[in-house]
Amino acid sequence: MLIISFEMLVSGLLFESAYTAGIPLWLHTTAGLAAVGTGLIGLIRTITRLPWHRASHAARTLPAVKILSALAVLAFSASLLWERFRPLPVVPGASREAVAFFDNALRYMERFYLRKADVDWANFRRQAYRRIEGAQTPRETFGAVRATIASLGKDAHNELVDANWRAELSSNAPPSIKHPKFRLPVITARLTKDGIAYVSVPWFASDVGWGSLYRLRDPEGRAHARRLREKLLALDEMNPQGWIIDLRMNQGGSMWPTLDGLASLIGEGRVAALDMPQFDRRIDTWIVSGNSYSGTPWFAGLGSRRLTLKNGAAPLAILAGPATASAGEGVLVAFKGRPHTRQFGRPTFGVPTSPDGYALGHGVTLFITIARQMDRRGRSYDGPIPPDEEIKESGRDDTSPIIAAATRWIKIETLADSRVKKK
Secondary structure, three states: OHHHHHHHHHHHHHHHHHHHOOHHHHHHHHHHHHHHHHHHHHHHHHHOOOHHHHHHHHHHHHHHHHHHHHHHHHHHHHHHHHHHHHHOOOOOOOOHHHHHHHHHHHHHHHHHHHHHHHHOOOHHHHHHHHHHOOOHHHHHHHHHHHHHHHHOOOEEEEEEOOOOOHHHHHHHOOOHHHHOOOOOOOOEEEOOOOOOEEEEEOEEOOOOOOOHHHHHHHHHHHHHHHHHHHHHHHOOOOOOEEEEOOOOOOOOOOOOOHHHHHHHHHHOEEEEEEEEEHOOOEEEEEEOOOEEEEEEOOOOHHHOOOOOOOOOOEEEEEEEEOOOHHHHHHHHHHHHHOOEEEEEEOOOOOOOOOEEEEEEEEEEEEEEEEEEEEEEEOOEEEOOOOOOOOOOOOOOOOOOOHHHHHHHHHHHHHHHHHHHOOO
């Protein structure tokens, strides 16, 4: 198994070099599968060549197996004892159970919070424990956990939610995505009178977590991406001069189906990243063969480009504003650095970040911001994203100031590009 893991790691490390060098993805994937397949065959042959009675005897007699088994039992027992008897702060009137629950929440915040370097944790803990004086049960500390989260600062992604948070995500969603099948938004697409392709992309709510896992677990997410591609393809057949992508009502949810749907406009390669400075780490967002990937797309060559647009490289205007938030801002960041692209409107809501959830038990989950968005140029965002051209007036018809400004810019870009091609 170590050999197989090593082969997977090497395959991932070599992906960027192979991609940059122009090596066909199918060739990289074939080589990776061949390497991993060889390791699997070797493992299977080793297992099948060893008779089961000999394997059982070896497991009982080999010192290494006995030692490893004993260590596993010891580690499990130690973890149980530590959880039961670990030292905890003395909080007046509070039970050990309540203090332990609250302490778990504090430890998670201190370990994972994006801006943890800005917090005086010793003082933060002292102030926090005062909030649970007299608490006898974990449930009695819920209010204190929420107050402690609030003391970290204004961050919409820091919250304590109960076990019904997935249902609440659906029930509290805007009317456009309240649906018996859960979360199918209304996508508006049309060709303006000036020959510009306009697409309004509202938010898409999903309880499926990080990255491209949604393709395996979220049929509505796949349907959303497919519907976006169909809208783009229909508009592309009309040979638009450029594109207007309207994210002004994209209030969050999951960005991955939207990235897949818009992939042919965003472009191929590393387009963004989730930046985690507290761990000195980042997770790249790739678009390969028209699909988005969180992290290295080891076997992207197994897929094929689902949509190729004739006018996919045309000038593109992004519309954003105060309602553009969270995943909506993540989609916006993925367009940053794309050639012939300009942002219009007003500054965004200001949470281009990503949370992670920790099940504390007793029916609640703690969400803490752990990453901020980074564009393909290496610039990180953790506040409102300002437009390239600020326009306060809104509207969606062709004569609205923001659509008119985007149209003027697209025409200028198209004219300049045509002059360059003639030279």
